[in-house]
Amino acid sequence: MMKTCSIRWTSLMAVSHLAMVTTFATAADQNSELWGVAGEKWTPTSRLPDFSQAGYRRGEEPYRIPKETISVKDLGAKGDGKTDDTEAFKKAIASGPDKLILIPKGRYVLSDQLEIRQPRVVLRGDGPLETVLLFTRPLQEIKPTTAATGDGKATSAYSWSGGLISVGGSPPHKGTKLPVTAEAKRGDLKLTLAAHSFKEGDEVLLTATDTSSQSLLAYLHRGQATDLSPSFKKVISQVFRVTKADATELTLDRGLRMDVKLEWAPTVCLFSPDVMDVGVENMGFEFPAEAYKGHWEEVGYNPIEFSQYVAHCWVRNIRVWNGDNGPFISGWFCTVDGILFGADRRRNFTGGISGHHGVTFTGSDNLCTNFIFETMMFHDVTVDHGATGNVFSRGRAMDFNMDHHKSAPYENLFTDIDAGDGTRLFGSGGAPGRGNHTAAGATFWNIRSKQGADWPEHFKLDAMNLVAMKMRGRDIKTPEGRWIETIRPGGITPPDIHLAMLQKRLAGRTPVAASATVASPAGGVQSWKSADGRTIEAQFAGLQNDQVTLLRSGKSFIVPLVRLAPESQDLARKLAGGTGSP
Structure with a gap:
C-alpha cells in the first residue's frame, strides 16, 4: 500500500522555512565583497554571474492561467483509487490549448504516459495530499528503451530522463x-x-x-x-x-x-518556442512502495519532464512519493516552486537512499525554489549537459547533495539552503570524457549545514564562488581563482542572492506582478513583521506567486510570503484582494 501523510502540506512548507533566515537584515549581518549591501559592488563583468532572469517569465509576470476550464471528472474520471482514469486525462489534454484542466480531490489511477504538446495547458489539482496521481506502470514498461552508463553498464534511459507527464514541442x-x-x-x-x-x-x-x-x-x-x-x-x-x-x-x-x-x-x-505556459500544480505523485534496487536500476517512475524545446512553464506545489526521480527540466525560463520528496521506509536502499535524481536542470535560466527532501536521493539536485544560469533556492534537505554531473554546467547558483548534515554537499557523478564536474561560475551562497565543508578539490576548478558556507579554513579571494568568504551561514545579507538580483534589476519600476495585483501601492505605510519577530515600516506594492513586494524609502524589495509572520501574511493577502496566487 502506498503511504499517505497525515501532516498537512501547508504545515510542511511552514516548518521548512522556520529555520531559514529572513530577508530582514540585522546589525550582525555581513555583506559579500562580490555584492555589497544592495548590489553596488556588482557589475555584469563580475565573477558573480547574473542570475536575475531565472524562472518563469524571468520573475516579471504572474503565471498565465487559461480562463477556460474543463474537469477530468466531466470526462469520466472517477478518482476512486481503483478505476483506470487514463483516457479521461488524455481526452482533457487533447481538448486543445488554452485550457485549465481541473483534477478535483481524489486518487486517480493512471496506466500510461500523458503527453502535452501544445501551449497554455495547465493541470491543476486541489492540493498535494488531496489530488493524487497513482501511476501503475513505469516508463520502461510503457515505452521500453535500452541505454548504458558512462562505464558501459546496461540500464534504462529512464534512469536519468523522461517523465510520466511529458511536456515537449519543436525546436525554439x-x-x-x-x-x-x-x-x-x-x-x-x-x-x-x-x-x-x-x-x-x-x-x-x-x-x-x-x-x-x-x-x-x-x-x-x-x-x-x-x-x-x-x-x-x-x-x-x-x-x-x-x-x-x-x-x-x-x-x-x-x-x-x-x-x-x-x-x-x-x-x-x-x-x-511553440510550447509555453504549461503548468502542473497542486497535486501529488505516488508510486509503488517497492524496494529501491539501487543506482542505475531505475525503471522510470518519474513524475514530470520538460523538454529542451519548451519555455516559460512551471511545476508548483507538488509531492513526489517513492519516485525513481523527480522532474527533469531541460527547457528555458521554467520554475519548480514548492516540491516535497518522500518515501516509505521499505523503499529505502543502503544509507537511506530512495531514488536517483531529485530535481535535474539541463536547460537554461530555470528556477527551483521552496523544495523539501524528507528522503535522500543519490543526487538531490543536479546540473548536467551544459545547464546554464539556473538557480536552486530556499530549500531544506536531510543531507543535501548538489550534483554537478559534468558536460560543462556553467554559472549555476545554489542559495539560501538548509543542507542538513552536510556530509555529501559536493558529491557528483558524470560520465568519463565529459570534463570537470562543473565549468566556471558555480556559486554557493548561504548554505547552512551541521558539518563544515572543504573546497571541492575533485571538481579540479578554481573559478567558483563559495560565500557564507560553513567552511574549514580562511577566506580566499583570488580575483581570477578561488573565492571563499567565510561569513557565518545565516548571517549574510542578502540571504538569497537570486532574489536580491531580481530586485535590483526591477528597481525603478513597479514589477509587472505587482501591478497585476494592485493599481498602486496600497494601504499607506504599514508595520511588517518577519517570521522571527523583527519589524520594518514599508508600503505594500503587490503580491504574486507568494512573493510580497514592499516599498521603502522609494525603493522596492521582494520578501517571500513565508518569511512573514502570520498576521503580516494575512495583511498582504488582504491588501492584494485575495490569496495572491492565481
Whole structure:
C-alpha cells in the first residue's frame, strides 16, 4: 500500500522555512565583497554571474492561467483509487490549448504516459495530499528503451530522463541563423551582425559551437578543463531580448555570459518556442512502495519532464512519493516552486537512499525554489549537459547533495539552503570524457549545514564562488581563482542572492506582478513583521506567486510570503484582494 501523510502540506512548507533566515537584515549581518549591501559592488563583468532572469517569465509576470476550464471528472474520471482514469486525462489534454484542466480531490489511477504538446495547458489539482496521481506502470514498461552508463553498464534511459507527464514541442530557434561579425566580451550588451530584420522586443538566441581543438570548453573552464574526450563538442546558447536594433548592431537586455569569439561560429536567430505556459500544480505523485534496487536500476517512475524545446512553464506545489526521480527540466525560463520528496521506509536502499535524481536542470535560466527532501536521493539536485544560469533556492534537505554531473554546467547558483548534515554537499557523478564536474561560475551562497565543508578539490576548478558556507579554513579571494568568504551561514545579507538580483534589476519600476495585483501601492505605510519577530515600516506594492513586494524609502524589495509572520501574511493577502496566487 502506498503511504499517505497525515501532516498537512501547508504545515510542511511552514516548518521548512522556520529555520531559514529572513530577508530582514540585522546589525550582525555581513555583506559579500562580490555584492555589497544592495548590489553596488556588482557589475555584469563580475565573477558573480547574473542570475536575475531565472524562472518563469524571468520573475516579471504572474503565471498565465487559461480562463477556460474543463474537469477530468466531466470526462469520466472517477478518482476512486481503483478505476483506470487514463483516457479521461488524455481526452482533457487533447481538448486543445488554452485550457485549465481541473483534477478535483481524489486518487486517480493512471496506466500510461500523458503527453502535452501544445501551449497554455495547465493541470491543476486541489492540493498535494488531496489530488493524487497513482501511476501503475513505469516508463520502461510503457515505452521500453535500452541505454548504458558512462562505464558501459546496461540500464534504462529512464534512469536519468523522461517523465510520466511529458511536456515537449519543436525546436525554439526560428528563421535564419545569422553570423555574428565582431567579437565581444563577457558582460557586453551589444552584438554586431550583418544586415538583419530583428526589431526591438524580439527574443533572440545566441549560439556558439566549439572547435576541434575544444577551445570553447577550455574557455568555459577558464583554462582548467580536464578529462575531455576528443568527441565531446560543446554548444552553448543564451537568450536575450532586443532593446534596440540598429542596422548592424543589437543592444541586449542583459550581459553576455561568455566571450563571443569568431572561431566559435557564433550565430543569432529568433527564439520562439511553440510550447509555453504549461503548468502542473497542486497535486501529488505516488508510486509503488517497492524496494529501491539501487543506482542505475531505475525503471522510470518519474513524475514530470520538460523538454529542451519548451519555455516559460512551471511545476508548483507538488509531492513526489517513492519516485525513481523527480522532474527533469531541460527547457528555458521554467520554475519548480514548492516540491516535497518522500518515501516509505521499505523503499529505502543502503544509507537511506530512495531514488536517483531529485530535481535535474539541463536547460537554461530555470528556477527551483521552496523544495523539501524528507528522503535522500543519490543526487538531490543536479546540473548536467551544459545547464546554464539556473538557480536552486530556499530549500531544506536531510543531507543535501548538489550534483554537478559534468558536460560543462556553467554559472549555476545554489542559495539560501538548509543542507542538513552536510556530509555529501559536493558529491557528483558524470560520465568519463565529459570534463570537470562543473565549468566556471558555480556559486554557493548561504548554505547552512551541521558539518563544515572543504573546497571541492575533485571538481579540479578554481573559478567558483563559495560565500557564507560553513567552511574549514580562511577566506580566499583570488580575483581570477578561488573565492571563499567565510561569513557565518545565516548571517549574510542578502540571504538569497537570486532574489536580491531580481530586485535590483526591477528597481525603478513597479514589477509587472505587482501591478497585476494592485493599481498602486496600497494601504499607506504599514508595520511588517518577519517570521522571527523583527519589524520594518514599508508600503505594500503587490503580491504574486507568494512573493510580497514592499516599498521603502522609494525603493522596492521582494520578501517571500513565508518569511512573514502570520498576521503580516494575512495583511498582504488582504491588501492584494485575495490569496495572491492565481
